[in-house]
Amino acid sequence: MTDERRAVTVVTGASSGLGRGFAERFAARRHDLVLVARRAERLEELAARLRAAHGVAVDVIPADLADTAAPARIAQELADRGLRAAGLINCAGFGTAGAFTAEDPDRIAQEIAVDVTAPTLLTRLLLPDLLAAPHGVLLMVSSTASHQPIPNLAVYAACKAFLTSLTAAIWQETRGSALRVLAVCPGPTATEFFAAAGSTQFAVGRIATTDEVVAATLRVLDRPGGPVVTLGWGNRIQSLGAKFAPRRMTLRVGQRATERAGSRAAS
Numbered sequence: 100m101t102d103e104r105r106a107v108t109v110v111t112g113a114s115s116g117l118g119r120g121f122a123e124r125f126a127a128r129r130h131d132l133v134l135v136a137r138r139a140e141r142l143e144e145l146a147a148r149l150r151a152a153h154g155v156a157v158d159v160i161p162a163d164l165a166d167t168a169a170p171a172r173i174a175q176e177l178a179d180r181g182l183r184a185a186g187l188i189n190c191a192g193f194g195t196a197g198a199f200t201a202e203d204p205d206r207i208a209q210e211i212a213v214d215v216t217a218p219t220l221l222t223r224l225l226l227p228d229l230l231a232a233p234h235g236v237l238l239m240v241s242s243t244a245s246h247q248p249i250p251n252l253a254v255y256a257a258c259k260a261f262l263t264s265l266t267a268a269i270w271q272e273t274r275g276s277a278l279r280v281l282a283v284c285p286g287p288t289a290t291e292f293f294a295a296a297g298s299t300q301f302a303v304g305r306i307a308t309t310d311e312v313v314a315a316t317l318r319v320l321d322r323p324g325g326p327v328v329t330l331g332w333g334n335r336i337q338s339l340g341a342k343f344a345p346r347r348m349t350l351r352v353g354q355r356a357t358e359r360a361g362s363r364a365a366s
């Protein structure tokens with residue numbers, strides 16, 4: 100029986116930064132898209148621009164991914180519109196910063212919902228269709244923060260560690276299928292991320308451009324390979340250091356780096 104549903108690539112976090120960059124690149128590759136984020140007017144503007152520039156079909160599904168019911172609603176919406184996911188780019192995310200004891204519990208709950216629960220459930224719900232696609236893509240936008248615990252970014256780093264770990268396990272479980280599974284770990288990147296976080300404590304090291312990160316990710320995604328890639332030589336060396344250095348040392352270095360980044364912004 101042929102599947103009458105139209106294949107689409109679902110991009111969460113498409114209203115800004117990396118998500119918007121991925122949506123642009125996939126549209127240029129003639130993928131029909133579904134754009135997800137809260138700011139519907141931004142998604143509609145992008146959708147109109149991509150339809151005009153590339154002749155692709157672009158659907159918009161506004162959703163607040165802090166609502167843990169959102170992934171099921173998005174999956175249902177795809178079904179109702181006769182769409183099947185051949186690609187899923189889990190890019191929506193935000194971070195909180197500062198001492199864990201001072202963090203707002205409600206904000207932490209939202210962070211875990213957006214950064215962990217939503218990509219996990221959306222992936223689980225869409226995975227059968229992704230696996231059935233001839234060239235399926237599952238891209239998780241993780242972070243170099245996932246490679247070690249980071250004082251002052253405690254929850255964000257833990258969320259991203261979950262995402263990288265989850266992706267690696269899915270990669271192994273789906274080996275032998277046509278699905279390309281990848282967790283990409285960029286370092287600091289010039290997007291609205293720092294403004295959304297209200298903190299520059301994330302801005303440790305060189306800040307890449309959105310274009311650099313998106314282009315480098317696609318280069319990796321286009322060839323077969325491992326489940327996790329860290330972008331940039333500096334970030335790769337840092338990640339290796341975190342892997343092999345004693346944990347207490349990594350924690351001290353992380354604390355100093357986030358404190359320095361925070362005080363640079365304050366001064």
Ligand SMILES: NC(=O)c1ccc[n+]([C@@H]2O[C@H](COP(=O)([O-])OP(=O)(O)OC[C@H]3O[C@@H](n4cnc5c(N)ncnc54)[C@H](OP(=O)(O)O)[C@@H]3O)[C@@H](O)[C@H]2O)c1
Pocket residue numbers: 111112113114115116117118135136137138139162163164165190191192193194213240241242243284285286287288289290291292293295301
């Ligand atoms: N920028 C960096 O330094 C950096 C480095 C490594 C990894 N990352 C990761 O890259 C991903 C994209 O971030 P970015 O740098 O492009 O930041 P950004 O410009 O702030 O974009 C974040 C995106 O996530 C969406 N989002 C946030 N909260 C949401 C919610 N409750 N419901 C639905 N969508 C929500 C935003 O859309 P709305 O506000 O319209 O909902 C926006 O489209 C994130 O997962 C981030 O952790 C960023």
